[in-house]
Amino acid sequence: MSDDEKQEDSNVILLDWAKGAQGPSYRLSAANTQLVGKQLELILLDMISLGTSPSQIHIIGFSLGAHIAGYAGRSLSQRGIKLGRITGLDPASPLFRESFTSLPALSKEDAAFVDVIHTDGSILLTEGFGLLRALGHVDFFPNGGQDQPGCEYVFASVLVSHLEGTVNSSTICNHARGFQLFMESVTSKQDGCQFRSFPCISREHFRSGACFPSKCEINSTDGSCGIMGYNADLGLARGPLYMVTREERPFCGDQLQSIVVLSKNGLKPRSNILLSAKVEDDTTSFELRNEPRDPFQGYVYRGLSASMYGLYNSQLSNVTVTLVLRYAPRMIGEIIVAEYVRIANLDGDFWSYCGKPVIFETNDEFGVTTVNLTYKSC
Numbered sequence: 484m485s486d487d488e489k490q491e492d493s494n495v496i497l498l499d500w501a502k503g504a505q506g507p508s509y510r511l512s513a514a515n516t517q518l519v520g521k522q523l524e525l526i527l528l529d530m531i532s533l534g535t536s537p538s539q540i541h542i543i544g545f546s547l548g549a550h551i552a553g554y555a556g557r558s559l560s561q562r563g564i565k566l567g568r569i570t571g572l573d574p575a576s577p578l579f580r581e582s583f584t585s586l587p588a589l590s591k592e593d594a595a596f597v598d599v600i601h602t603d604g605s606i607l608l609t610e611g612f613g614l615l616r617a618l619g620h621v622d623f624f625p626n627g628g629q630d631q632p633g634c635e636y637v638f639a640s641v642l643v644s645h646l647e648g649t650v651n652s653s654t655i656c657n658h659a660r661g662f663q664l665f666m667e668s669v670t671s672k673q674d675g676c677q678f679r680s681f682p683c684i685s686r687e688h689f690r691s692g693a694c695f696p697s698k699c700e701i702n703s704t705d706g707s708c709g710i711m712g713y714n715a716d717l718g719l720a721r722g723p724l725y726m727v728t729r730e731e732r733p734f735c736g737d738q739l740q741s742i743v744v745l746s747k748n749g750l751k752p753r754s755n756i757l758l759s760a761k762v763e764d765d766t767t768s769f770e771l772r773n774e775p776r777d778p779f780q781g782y783v784y785r786g787l788s789a790s791m792y793g794l795y796n797s798q799l800s801n802v803t804v805t806l807v808l809r810y811a812p813r814m815i816g817e818i819i820v821a822e823y824v825r826i827a828n829l830d831g832d833f834w835s836y837c838g839k840p841v842i843f844e845t846n847d848e849f850g851v852t853t854v855n856l857t858y859k860s861c
Contacts, residue, residue, distance in 0.1 A: 498523060504547065513578040513586055516547050520554025527555060531564065538567040538595065545662045546612065549574035549599070553589030560593065568716060569594040573602045573613035573661030580614065591619045598715040600664060601628035603657035612658040621721050623711040625678070625728050627686045631660045633730030660734075667734055668712020676735035676792040677701065678711035679829055680724035689725040691772055692785030695740035699829040727789045736789035737796075740827050741769045743806060746820035746840060747781035752850075754809040756784045760826055760856075761803045762794050781822060795828045802826060802834045802856040808843065810850055819843040819850050826856060837861035 503515035523542075531537055537559070544552035549571030556566045571589045579588040591597045597619035604615025604624070615628060626632060634656035668678060679701060683694035699708040701718060709720030728734040741758050745751070756771040771784035795802075804824055820840045827833035834856035843850030 496526075498548075498551075500548075500551070509577060512547060513550075513575070516550045516586070517554050520551045521558060523551060523555040524558040527559060527566075528562075528564075536567075537564050540566045541568040541570070542566065542594075543570045543572065543665070544574075544589075545572040546575045546658065548572075549589045550579060550586070553593045554587070556593030557587070557590075566594040568596045568598070569619075570665065570715070571597070571599040571618060572665055573600060573604075573658050574618060576605050576612055576614045581616070588614060589618050596620055596716050599623065600625065600661045600711060602626075602631055602661040602664070603655075604628040612655065613661070617723050621709060621715060621718075622723050623678075623680055623709070623715070624686065624689070624723060624725050625660070625664060625711065627690050627725065629657070629686070631657045631730075632728065634660065663732075664728065664734055665712050667732070668714065671712075671733070671735055676733065677714070678726055678728070678735055679738065680709040680711050680718075680720065680726040681707065681829075682720065682722060683725050686725075690787075691774065692740050692742070692787050693774070694725065695738075695785075695787065695827070696829065697827070698831045699738075727787045729789045729791075733792065736792045737794055738789050738829050739767065739769075739787065739795060741771060741786050741788070742823070742825045742827075743771055743784045743821060744780050744823040745782040745784070746822050749819050750817040751782050752808045752810075752819060756786075757807040758786065758824075759805045759807075760790075761805075762790070762799065765791050765794055795826070795832065795834075796830070797832050797858070799832075799834070800858050803853065804836070804856055805851065805853045806843070808850045810845060810848055819845070821852060821854070824854050824856060832858070834858050835861050 500519045503519050504512050506512045542552040552569045556569050559566060574589050578586050599619040599622045601613055601615060601622060601624050603611035603613040605611035606615060611629060679699045681696050681699050683689040688694050701708055701710055706719040709718035709724045711726060727738045729736045743756055758769040758771055760767045767788050767790040769786035769788045771786035774783045806821060820842055822840045823837050825833055825835040836854040836856050841852050841854055843852045
């Protein structure tokens with residue numbers, strides 16, 4: 484790591500528990516987290532006795548490692564020693580869910596500050612490898628905390644891996660993203676991109692684009708904007724927070740919300756709208772979902788995406804947008820009209836079209852139209 488990429492001077496200790504993690508079964512690996520957590524506690528006690536301040540200790544654990552960190556912090560708390568921080572990277576779900584037989588999971592009681600990144604959360608055991616419920620003082624749910632862009636949908640593979648104890652790169656893509664996002668936050672100082680995050684009342688509202696704020700200022704004193712990753716402790720926001728990432732490295736980018744309003748006088752499409760926004764050689768894709776009809780506006784569609792960092796700023800004057808929707812048989816011959824199109828970022832910038840309504844050009848399968856958005860035009 485170059486000097487430009489360093490966050491601060493730190494002593495880094497890696498805990499290798501490969502023999503305990505290899506099982507041979509997952510159940511045994513999960514049970515071993517408490518033994519390894521106890522061993523980690525003893526190491527930390529030695530460090531503290533030699534002069535290390537507990538408030539300066541930061542444990543970072545991925546998957547089962549998050550629960551190891553929690554056990555070590557919990558054991559030290561019982562001795563009256565509170566660690567400064569624990570970061571859990573998609574803490575493992577199987578055997579750590581809330582049930583009579585579950586093992587104790589990482590919690591916000593285990594350190595003075597506990598931040599958690601959820602990328603493969605599971606409501607059902609077969610859906611993913613990570614815990615979906617909030618565990619820390621602040622919990623980050625990138626892209627909703629379950630399905631990550633760029634990863635395949637692997638419901639059946641996850642089920643098989645739980646039953647047979649086998650995994651492959653596709654199966655763990657969502658799970659591993661938590662580790663990848665955190666590592667990127669450590670080395671992203673040079674380009675300035677940060678994983679800004681904002682509150683929302685539910686994952687469903689987040690995915691609909693309804694919670695996207697007009698601004699997300701990290702230094703705001705009202706706790707309305709947080710930072711996911713290494714600098715999470717610098718943000719004031721607490722509780723569940725959400726953000727959008729790109730599907731490939733660098734995952735951090737310009738987070739964007741798009742809104743399309745179709746005329747209330749036309750037929751309501753049953754399909755989602757696919758929106759492609761082109762800036763220079765970069766194309767950012769959105770899938771817009773319909774909201775309940777507003778009698779004053781028409782049919783409102785919203786969606787979220789992320790572009791390359793730095794593209795959508797106040798110096799950008801125009802954005803070319805293509806809208807595509809799939810036609811159902813009942814729609815053939817009907818006129819679909821777009822009245823308003825808008826794309827906004829987290830800095831208060833937006834690009835919009837509110838001129839003459841545009842009609843979708845149609846064939847038997849799709850309706851397509853293209854508009855040019857102008858910076859803060861309406």
